[in-house]
Amino acid sequence: MMQEVIAEAEKSLLHTYNRYQIVLDRGEGVYLYDIEGKRYLDFASGIGVFALGYHYGDFDDALKAQIDKLLHTSNYYYNLPAVEAAKKIRRISGMDRVFFTNSGAEAVEGAIKTARKYAYLKDGRTDHEIIAMQHSFHGRTMGALSVTGTPKYREAFAPMIGHIRFAELNDMDSVMAQLSDKTCAILVETIQGEGGIHPAQEAFLRDLRRLCDERDLLLILDEIQCGMGRTGAYYAWQRFGIRPDIMTTAKALGGGVPVGAFLVTEAVGAHSLSAGDHGTTYGGNPFAAAAVSRMIDLFEENHILEHVREISACLEEKLDDLVKRCDFIKERRGCGLMQGLECRDAVGTVIDRALKAGLILINAGPSVIRLLPPLVIEREHVDEMMEILETCLKEGVR
Numbered sequence: 001m002m003q004e005v006i007a008e009a010e011k012s013l014l015h016t017y018n019r020y021q022i023v024l025d026r027g028e029g030v031y032l033y034d035i036e037g038k039r040y041l042d043f044a045s046g047i048g049v050f051a052l053g054y055h056y057g058d059f060d061d062a063l064k065a066q067i068d069k070l071l072h073t074s075n076y077y078y079n080l081p082a083v084e085a086a087k088k089i090r091r092i093s094g095m096d097r098v099f100f101t102n103s104g105a106e107a108v109e110g111a112i113k114t115a116r117k118y119a120y121l122k123d124g125r126t127d128h129e130i131i132a133m134q135h136s137f138h139g140r141t142m143g144a145l146s147v148t149g150t151p152k153y154r155e156a157f158a159p160m161i162g163h164i165r166f167a168e169l170n171d172m173d174s175v176m177a178q179l180s181d182k183t184c185a186i187l188v189e190t191i192q193g194e195g196g197i198h199p200a201q202e203a204f205l206r207d208l209r210r211l212c213d214e215r216d217l218l219l220i221l222d223e224i225q226c227g228m229g230r231t232g233a234y235y236a237w238q239r240f241g242i243r244p245d246i247m248t249t250a251k252a253l254g255g256g257v258p259v260g261a262f263l264v265t266e267a268v269g270a271h272s273l274s275a276g277d278h279g280t281t282y283g284g285n286p287f288a289a290a291a292v293s294r295m296i297d298l299f300e301e302n303h304i305l306e307h308v309r310e311i312s313a314c315l316e317e318k319l320d321d322l323v324k325r326c327d328f329i330k331e332r333r334g335c336g337l338m339q340g341l342e343c344r345d346a347v348g349t350v351i352d353r354a355l356k357a358g359l360i361l362i363n364a365g366p367s368v369i370r371l372l373p374p375l376v377i378e379r380e381h382v383d384e385m386m387e388i389l390e391t392c393l394k395e396g397v398r
């Protein structure tokens with residue numbers, strides 16, 4: 001049955017993914033089921049989207065209630081769910097103003113436009129530069145692609161938007177080498193996701209913050225993958241006592257409903273985008289906003305951050321133990337429930353084997369196994385994952 005669906009899909013869909021050879025049908029808790037009824041423990045959560053797993057609490061009911069009321073209004077009018085969602089996201093992020101988008105890439109586009117406009121209003125110039133990081137990932141639209149630090153993603157689509165320079169993550173000298181009197185912003189993923197789970201170090205982020213303050217540059221943190229509770233804080237930078245000027249968030253924000261946002265401080269909000277500068281048809285529509293609003297409530301009511309801190313300590317301990325016992329793994333990197341295992345060779349076969357054994361994992365680059373489970377996993381799920389992973393690794397190094 002699955003082979004027929006896959007063959008049909010390959011006739012119709014543009015071939016932009018080498019998909020795993022399963023057809024998923026439904027989810028329950030932290031498990032997914034394919035259309036033949038096989039069960040998978042989900043340690044990818046739709047690339048960090050299903051933070052609360054499938055059908056958590058009354059999340060679905062909140063969505064259904066909003067469907068019955070109003071799905072969409074356009075941004076020419078106010079709607080209650082967007083007001084509620086904006087208020088809540090300000091509270092959990094400590095940022096001041098919100099612009100809702102439909103995706104992560106669109107949030108990055110908005111962040112870039114905000115930074116350029118802020119600089120433009122200061123000096124009227126139109127040649128400002130942004131410093132982004134090597135190995136970063138910010139999305140597939142032209143602006144987001146232009147700041148993505150992996151040349152193979154960009155190459156065929158040149159020319160990029162221009163005036164982007166790349167520095168090494170966690171290397172202040174390399175940032176200083178790219179700095180010029182045209183620099184208007186520095187863009188960093190607080191933890192690089194696609195690039196292989198590389199956390200920005202606290203000292204690096206503090207140095208960037210200081211540099212930005214000294215020169216009135218904007219610090220933009222991309223929290224699309226690492227944000228919304230994944231590290232045990234709502235946003236990963238909150239662990240470091242700094243605050244960005246602009247922040248992007250998406251993936252887990254809507255718990256499966258496509259929604260993102262960029263957020264700015266009051267100072268940036270007052271001196272950047274104004275009426276007519278930016279827009280979106282769908283962004284922050286009542287349905288997406290109801291999802292954001294209920295997600296944040298469920299995080300608070302169920303103490304999700306505390307749970308992440310507890311369960312991730314258990315996961316890290318087990319992974320560190322595995323690293324010691326397994327020659328194939330070089331090291332563990334990451335924080336909270338965003339973990340990467342850097343291996344000595346390609347990890348594709350290990351991931352394929354895990355899938356056959358009923359465990360969904362993803363990679364982050366060719367040699368890193370990436371773990372992004374739902375934030376609501378329990379010890380038994382960690383144990384189940386470890387058992388399958390270890391078996392698959394043993395077969396892998398045989």
Ligand SMILES: *Cc1c(COP(=O)(O)O)cnc(C)c1O
Pocket residue numbers: 103104105106108137138139140189193194222223224225226250251
């Ligand atoms: C996934 C991701 C994006 C892009 O988000 P989309 O919703 O796929 O456009 C941008 N930045 C980071 C850090 C991401 O992980």
